[in-house]
Amino acid sequence: MSDLFLEIQIQNISSSTVFIQKVLLKPPEMYTREELNTVNQAGEDQCTFGTRTFLQSMEGRQYLYYLELKQEFSEKAGTIRGLIEMGTLDIVWKRDLGEMAMLQTIQLQREAPGYGNMRLSLETIPDTVILEEPFNIICKITNCSGRKMKLVLKMCDTDSIRWCGSSGRYLGKLSPSSSLCFTLTLLSLKLGLQGVSGIQVTDKVLKKTYACDNLAKICVIPSTFKMKN
Structure with a gap:
């Protein structure tokens, strides 16, 4: 909600x-x-x-x-x-x-909308980014279950998105009804309106992986457009 x-x-x-x-x-x-x-x-x-x-x-x-x-x-x-x-x-x-x-x-x-055991949302994301230039987003994970989670983050590249930094990082323990925020860096390889996808979060306690796709849309513009403005 x-x-x-x-x-x-x-x-x-x-x-x-x-x-x-x-x-x-x-x-x-x-x-x-x-x-x-x-x-x-x-x-x-x-x-x-x-x-x-x-x-x-x-x-x-x-x-x-x-x-x-x-x-x-x-x-x-x-x-x-x-x-x-x-x-x-x-x-x-x-x-x-x-x-x-x-x-x-x-x-x-x-x-109430059903989020399952875990919900991932975006706290901060730019509306417009430059082609092949890295930018940051801030994500928030909320534990919607009634038990503690041990979370590992994996980023998977798509045909339009490349993630920067190491994948498979340990996010730590997350108590029920609590949240944690983290920053990710990525870049887009295609122009136009592109979707942010490819995030996977694994709960090591249940050994269950949650795929988080189509989190948001971003407008990707060429670098020449930025220079003219």
């Missing part, structure tokens, strides 16, 4: 028109919320739905939110499995303009 975009669809399934007074997402403790349901016009934020506050029968609309994972939960996030709480959605609505509004609260849930 990490930062995510949350789309919520509201639909009027009654036979009459309803008026929406307020829609409020209360995120779970581990996230902060940013609403993406406004556009800036002439220096003022305007609702993407305009001034229209009602929904006809069977009509719906989508609300979009950006949820950012709090730093203190970053280590724990990789070990969460199954259904997780995604906060609550409060909808204040009524059928007629003169009647009292009603509050409806909906509990939101989603299935």
